[in-house]
Amino acid sequence: MNLPSIVIALILLIIVWLYLDLSIGRKKHLSFFQKRETPILHGDFDIFPHGKGLFSDYFHELRNAANHIHILFYIVRDDQFSQQFLDILKTKAKEGIEVRLLVDQIGSHKVKKPAIKELRAAGVQFAFSNRIRLPFLFYSSQVRNHRKISIIDGKIGYLGGFNVGKEYIDQDPKLSPWRDYHLKITGESVPYLQREFFIDWNEYSSEKEVNVEDYTPEQPKGKVPHQFVPTEAGFLEEKYLHLIQSVKKSIVIGTPYFIPSNKLINELITAAKRGIKITIVVPYITDHMLVQEASYRYLRLMLKAGAQVFQYKNGFYHAKSIIIDDTLCDIGTANFDKRSLFLNKEINCYFYDSAFVERFKEVIHKDILDSKPLRLEDINKPNLFRSLKEAIARALSFFL
Incomplete structure (x- = not known):
């Protein structure tokens, strides 16, 4: 066997090992984590x-x-x-x-x-x-x-x-x-x-x-x-799906990394099609390589569905929040991305009080005023370097 064949075989072996390690490790994690949340x-x-x-x-x-x-x-x-x-x-x-x-x-x-x-x-x-x-x-x-x-x-x-x-x-x-x-x-x-x-x-x-x-x-x-709702091993996706499905009028999502699962992006698009007003606040600048490029795929879909997307420009936006219908809001540690959904241990606090939600809306409103609207044409302009980074980001999006 020549050297190129050995290198290819080793690369394939590493890929197989990584896949088995990830999939079996995740199954084991799911088997012992017990879903829990506090009472109201x-x-x-x-x-x-x-x-x-x-x-x-x-x-x-x-x-x-x-x-x-x-x-x-x-x-x-x-x-x-x-x-x-x-x-x-x-x-x-x-x-x-x-x-x-x-x-x-x-x-x-x-x-x-x-x-x-x-x-x-x-x-x-x-x-x-x-x-x-x-x-x-x-x-x-x-x-x-x-x-x-x-x-x-x-x-x-x-x-x-x-x-x-x-x-x-x-x-x-x-x-x-x-x-x-x-x-x-x-x-x-x-x-x-x-x-x-x-x-x-x-x-x-x-x-x-x-x-x-x-x-x-x-x-x-x-x-x-x-x-309080602590999550890990995929249970956050279930919680967010339930929130989106319960929306009657509007949803506001604030996150530094908008990289949702397929189920979540499809649920958001469905919500937009039934007339739900969707607002998403993300950073204009980034603190990690490729996370912004990974988000563009999903932000395009949301803009096409009629959502409003704002890029925060007064510094770096690292906040994690969701507001549902002016009656519920979520503030916590979880980003709206696949790493928080499927890998990280997170804990969020869900508020069921319209007065508190109104108070928190003032904070979000200030952030929107410090943002600029993102337009579809902004991320559809031909850009070979950005397209290359998007392709790499798409392949790695589960881990970003």
Whole structure:
């Protein structure tokens, strides 16, 4: 066998291995994940669309913690701002406050061994979530923990799209200002958020399983009805399909990456054909290679179906939200893309309160005013380089 034949055989073998690893790993994942969502709960919420305001509040609450701090992030960077965050955790641990930090192994790969050693020496309990594991190396490398939640003293919760790094506080010239949505939560649902944290913590921490009931003090009810829905392994697609099928008048989708599944794009087109007003807000600039080109295929279909598409121009748009008929809205960690639909661990908060929805609509309206309409002719102009990137993006869209 000559060298070219050996190379081709090896490439085919790798492709077969990747396919089997992905498909069998996914089937195994589906077999043990149990669909869950909280009951309708009541709480009070602040919405933070800017990182500087969020982290000023967040760091203040961390410094005032009196009992425990439990944190899960997808990304913690290795920069001055991230160091400030880690220093607060070390200080609180030295004060005798219980501090647990869980971060995604790939998303937070810049948290190196010396930093982890310092955290543990200060008393911070640290673990990597979603470590790459045998036998499904490729599949486990793709399933990321994209949840971003914090619980302080069992009384205050945070959930949303921000991670920890300088770009999130407008210190990246290309991506500034960073636009996102993050929630601060008080009320009876905070203990439920705590339970979700410990499901992930107990899976990946080396310590024996923690009894979550020791950390869930009963909280007074708030005003806003809502529920938390954690998803992984494909269950988010089912949830979004149900939302779209329930639309009576309008749907607004805000997402940094618009790469829906075939079922979702077909359901959106069907909704447009039955007269539903569809508005989609996406970034004008991109933070990842090929994600914008991957979205063009679907945005063309939506524009042809009569949807309005807006590209946010006042910085980078990283927000994740859906508004249904002015009566329901979703704010969380999940993007409207295949990675969030089928691979990532996500958690979203669904609000069933017209007053809160109206309040959130003002935030979305501001973002639309800071956007420019995308026209079909804008993405249909002949462009060989863009077409090449679109072809590559289409092949890789499941993983973008």
